[in-house]
Amino acid sequence: MAIDRELLDVISGTRDMDELEQLFKDLFTPAELDDLSLRWKLLKDLHKKIPQRKIAEKYRISLCKITRGSKVLKKKECVVSDILKQLDDPTV
Numbered sequence: 001m002a003i004d005r006e007l008l009d010v011i012s013g014t015r016d017m018d019e020l021e022q023l024f025k026d027l028f029t030p031a032e033l034d035d036l037s038l039r040w041k042l043l044k045d046l047h048k049k050i051p052q053r054k055i056a057e058k059y060r061i062s063l064c065k066i067t068r069g070s071k072v073l074k075k076k077e078c079v080v081s082d083i084l085k086q087l088d089d090p091t092v
Contacts, residue, residue: 043069047084 014020024033038059045055052066073081 038065039069042066043073043080044084046070046073047081047088 011020011023014023028036038061042055042059042061042065045058046052046066046069050058052063052070055061055066056063072078075081
């Protein structure tokens, strides 16, 4: 499924963090926001090379969810991996 380009433009153009947070609350259900936050956390943990079983214990989630994140980070064109590297070292 393709993401609406107009929506991406609106999100990327929203500079005020409070406004962006409210936009997300307007667009997503609390459960969807929880899932999104969890996905980001587990991707950061995988990037830090934390073992998948430890991540599963930490967040009380199945290894299947973590495996999906691991596959994302292994893709050659993974933007998340590039972003996480930049967060680790802003000179990258």
